Amino acid sequence: MSGSKKPLYLTVADELKEKIISGVFPIGSLLETEDRLTERFNVSRHTIREALRVLRDEGLIKSRRGSGSKVIPPSTSHHDTYQVMSINDLLMFSEDTTFDIESIELIKIEGNRARILDIPEGEEWLRIGGLRYRKGEKLPLCWSSYFIPREFANVGRLVQRFKGPIFTLIEDFSGQKVTEVKQQISASMIPKDLIEPLLTSRNSAALMVRRTYCTDDDKILQVTLNTHPADRFQHAMTMRRGRKI
Amino acid sequence: MSGSKKPLYLTVADELKEKIISGVFPIGSLLETEDRLTERFNVSRHTIREALRVLRDEGLIKSRRGSGSKVIPPSTSHHDTYQVMSINDLLMFSEDTTFDIESIELIKIEGNRARILDIPEGEEWLRIGGLRYRKGEKLPLCWSSYFIPREFANVGRLVQRFKGPIFTLIEDFSGQKVTEVKQQISASMIPKDLIEPLLTSRNSAALMVRRTYCTDDDKILQVTLNTHPADRFQHAMTMRRGRKI
DNA sequence: AAGATAGATTAGTTCGGACATCTTTTGCGA
DNA sequence: TCGCAAAAGATGTCCGAACTAATCTATCTT
Numbered sequence: 048m049s050g051s052k053k054p055l056y057l058t059v060a061d062e063l064k065e066k067i068i069s070g071v072f073p074i075g076s077l078l079e080t081e082d083r084l085t086e087r088f089n090v091s092r093h094t095i096r097e098a099l100r101v102l103r104d105e106g107l108i109k110s111r112r113g114s115g116s117k118v119i120p121p122s123t124s125h126h127d128t129y130q131v132m133s134i135n136d137l138l139m140f141s142e143d144t145t146f147d148i149e150s151i152e153l154i155k156i157e158g159n160r161a162r163i164l165d166i167p168e169g170e171e172w173l174r175i176g177g178l179r180y181r182k183g184e185k186l187p188l189c190w191s192s193y194f195i196p197r198e199f200a201n202v203g204r205l206v207q208r209f210k211g212p213i214f215t216l217i218e219d220f221s222g223q224k225v226t227e228v229k230q231q232i233s234a235s236m237i238p239k240d241l242i243e244p245l246l247t248s249r250n251s252a253a254l255m256v257r258r259t260y261c262t263d264d265d266k267i268l269q270v271t272l273n274t275h276p277a278d279r280f281q282h283a284m285t286m287r288r289g290r291k292i
Numbered sequence: 293m294s295g296s297k298k299p300l301y302l303t304v305a306d307e308l309k310e311k312i313i314s315g316v317f318p319i320g321s322l323l324e325t326e327d328r329l330t331e332r333f334n335v336s337r338h339t340i341r342e343a344l345r346v347l348r349d350e351g352l353i354k355s356r357r358g359s360g361s362k363v364i365p366p367s368t369s370h371h372d373t374y375q376v377m378s379i380n381d382l383l384m385f386s387e388d389t390t391f392d393i394e395s396i397e398l399i400k401i402e403g404n405r406a407r408i409l410d411i412p413e414g415e416e417w418l419r420i421g422g423l424r425y426r427k428g429e430k431l432p433l434c435w436s437s438y439f440i441p442r443e444f445a446n447v448g449r450l451v452q453r454f455k456g457p458i459f460t461l462i463e464d465f466s467g468q469k470v471t472e473v474k475q476q477i478s479a480s481m482i483p484k485d486l487i488e489p490l491l492t493s494r495n496s497a498a499l500m501v502r503r504t505y506c507t508d509d510d511k512i513l514q515v516t517l518n519t520h521p522a523d524r525f526q527h528a529m530t531m532r533r534g535r536k537i
Numbered sequence: 538a539a540g541a542t543a544g545a546t547t548a549g550t551t552c553g554g555a556c557a558t559c560t561t562t563t564g565c566g567a
Numbered sequence: 568t569c570g571c572a573a574a575a576g577a578t579g580t581c582c583g584a585a586c587t588a589a590t591c592t593a594t595c596t597t
Contacts, residue, residue, distance in 0.1 A: 543595095555581085556581080557580070562574080564571105567569085
């Protein structure tokens with residue numbers, strides 16, 4: 048709306064957002080009911096519901112029939128949110144790659160590994176390691192390591208014949224849902240022990256992609272670490288600007 | 293709705309989605325109008341609009357007042373979409389970094405550079421180059437290069453005293469909005485000409501982050517290329533699973 | 538042939554209403 | 568005091584209507 052007045056529902060949404068951000072409605076509290084809001088803003092319930100939908104879309108509140116609308120922790124540190132339009136290997140990466148498992152073992156998380164993986168030291172986790180290939184290509188795309196908490200280690204029995212992302216298997220197994228994936232991408236020199244399996248040369252660069260798959264209450268269901276020779280993979284994704292208020 | 297019947301609007305949304313996916317409504321085509329859909333499904337326009345909102349939320353269509361609802365390319369190859377929760381340098385990167393501009397010049401896009409930047413060869417673009425530092429740190433975070441189409445090259449006059457992301461300046465200048473950012477991250481060995489400015493060592497790895505900022509109709513407003521010494525930067529982002537239908 | 542204008546088309550916004558469904562609260566009986 | 572059922576509260580779904588605003592198309596004028 049270039050120059051024209053802002054729709055009412057957006058005005059209401061902005062005012063509510065302002066109250067949330069400023070702490071009038073702190074995280075965990077319930078917003079006023081829809082009826083109360085229609086009275087206060089003197090607009091229709093439909094307009095209020097539109098405004099609340101904006102807040103839900105922005106991850107500020109969560110509404111439940113019969114319960115009300117609860118303020119939840121904001122998910123971003125800026126006003127624009129972006130939708131990922133394509134992630135080339137987060138999901139259904141297995142769709143056009145093959146994963147040749149070479150080891151399945153319980154390991155102790157210690158020292159440097161705990162740091163690299165950013166998981167607690169001293170625990171035992173299941174580690175599944177192997178080479179990943181793009182279909183029809185001879186050179187491996189990357190070495191993939193999956194780290195799975197010991198309590199779900201039984202998925203190790205199933206992964207050999209499981210098609211699809213392993214984290215969905217853990218979801219089934221644990222009865223919990225991955226709702227958040229933290230991804231970190233970095234560069235390094237190729238680790239010595241992976242030069243031969245990856246058929247690459249010493250003194251070359253590698254792209255490291257680590258992903259931590261968490262539930263709603265920040266429980267880690269899986270950590271993956273992919274090591275790509277630099278010339279075999281670029282991480283591409285397209286982000287689209289979220290609808291602006 | 294565990295076990296209970298599915299809301300009408302979701303049924304309608306599913307049917308329309310099925311038609312889009314199966315090609316009955318191919319990408320680029322217009323869906324039937326809201327009025328036609330209310331007739332066909334024998335439901336209210338409100339129900340139709342709810343269904344269309346679901347399709348919009350999933351990135352399958354784009355609606356414009358007066359124009360209709362156009363089928364757009366699906367953004368992901370799977371049913372779940374993910375919202376980016378935090379991007380450490382796409383937006384407000386300038387918030388806690390400083391950018392020391394070292395060169396502003398028009399250059400011809402040729403050969404390898406066209407390939408690296410994935411922009412058309414032969415054109416002239418404005419290139420702004422310099423070192424970026426995190427606040428309070430002596431070692432540069434990265435070398436940043438901004439490539440801007442010649443038609444917006446006049447922003448070069450303003451960037452020296454502009455705070456904030458340069459692409460917002462181009463938006464103001466061009467009257468167009470960045471709606472999509474294509475990002476590609478790769479690893480390489482540090483380019484020779486950047487070893488000294490970045491105060492890093494030869495034979496070390498670098499993280500390359502390229503972003504292409506596009507409008508709705510795929511016009512490129514800016515391309516940025518950041519070259520990070522591997523030990524100074526990891527690209528972190530958190531993705532949250534989108535609302536499931 | 539091109540540009541301007543008016544009318545038609547289509548989605549966006551806002552209203553009011555009713556009913557369904559889930560959750561919470563209250564009251565009553567054991 | 569506790570458990571259960573009913574009532575109340577609150578959001579979700581669906582309907583119909585009217586108006587607004589952006590876009591498209593057809594027609595007229597130059």
